[in-house]
């Protein structure tokens with residue numbers, strides 16, 4: 001059997017080939033057979049440009065329906081798709097191109113010249129329909145392309161991690177990795193042909209490209225395809241959707257709009273959140289406003305999705321739910337022993353979803369996998385007594401102050417619960433006395449007057465004094481990346497000398 005992911009996707013949408021696939025507000029309706037034909041043409045054009053199975057195709061373009069067709073073209077032609085964040089600049093791109101050695105680079109028209117100068121060894125193309133571009137070349141090609149016969153472990157994509165510590169690493173994901181996770185999620189989240197997924201996530205990240213698109217394509221459902229998240233636009237479109245996947249910021253932005261209410265969500269059956277922690281307050285406010293309990297799940301570039309709250313059953317705020325079927329998740333202490341409930345340890349995962357290693361970094365394989373094949377996620381977590389998992393933060397964010405461990409999430413939870421606090425981030429900054437000093441960066445609701453000394457004295461009455469922040473900085477907002485993750489590395493750099 002052909003393990004090519006495109007063959008699997010096409011098997012599921014083929015019988016409905018004339019059905020709409022992408023609904024583009026203010027733009028065309030793209031049917032499944034349009035997507036199939038366009039991706040076939042692109043696959044033929046890439047082959048004509050000299051790409052052979054296993055070659056890398058690096059892509060840094062704005063989100064459009066043709067960028068999805070390009071991804072599918074790479075799958076079916078056995079090419080390794082390499083999505084790049086649209087925010088990456090020259091020095092970052094230089095590293096990715098030198099590391100991945102793509103045969104073809106597809107970029108934005110205004111970057112064509114600089115990209116060609118950066119990487120003369122690659123064929124540089126732009127996507128859009130002007131003369132000589134990839135879509136122009138594709139227009140002359142045949143609209144059929146039989147998916148290349150792939151083995152399950154053949155490489156489908158390399159996705160570079162965000163690299164907040166050290167060099168970014170290229171996570172190698174196979175056809176099996178992507179397919180197993182997609183099949184599990186379609187089943188777990190009850191996707192059917194009747195669904196309309198509101199898609200406002202970027203497609204250079206696993207959340208938007210794999211989790212969201214695969215669920216829709218594998219179930220033959222439709223996607224409302226938005227170039228980006230805009231709260232007012234999303235509120236206007238939600239009455240036409242049944243499912244939305246988002247990062248926590250989507251949910252806080254929707255709640256910030258007074259017109260967002262249960263009526264807006266009348267046709268929705270499911271809201272999913274991930275990529276960063278969804279604050280319990282956001283979960284509760286969302287439920288109070290709409291009647292919907294957001295389904296929070298946990299995953300990462302290297303593994304796809306690992307755990308999720310259930311579709312039927314209790315969704316617990318502040319928890320990422322239960323291990324997905326087929327995925328083994330364990331939490332271990334410093335001696336690699338399994339932790340009991342309510343004991344923080346390192347999260348490790350194993351399963352068909354887990355990547356095969358980092359591109360051209362075999363030594364990392366030994367460092368980041370255990371002898372029995374579990375991937376060390378770098379996240380810290382604990383089991384709740386009912387078997388659900390709670391994420392406590394990244395191991396590298398753990399603060400060691402005076403030799404004692406402080407888990408930022410515990411302190412952030414306490415601070416967030418104080419009246420007037422919108423959100424907070426707790427970091428460790430170098431300190432001559434303690435090694436690291438606990439420091440809080442706090443967003444206060446406008447008009448509220450909570451100050452540093454009040455906050456510290458309230459916390460002192462509640463938690464051990466070594467956990468209480470030595471300094472509290474009040475800010476208007478926290479720095480976040482496009483996936484809604486608080487950039488603690490930025491905060492550490494900002495507050496280290498203060």
Ligand code: AMP
Pocket residue numbers: 161162206273274275276277278296297298299300301302320377379391393394483
């Ligand atoms: P990425 O590889 O960019 O998808 O980032 C993966 C990381 O995001 C994980 O290792 C976690 O640290 C974090 N993450 C993803 N989902 C959640 C979640 N639901 N709650 C808390 N952290 C999350």
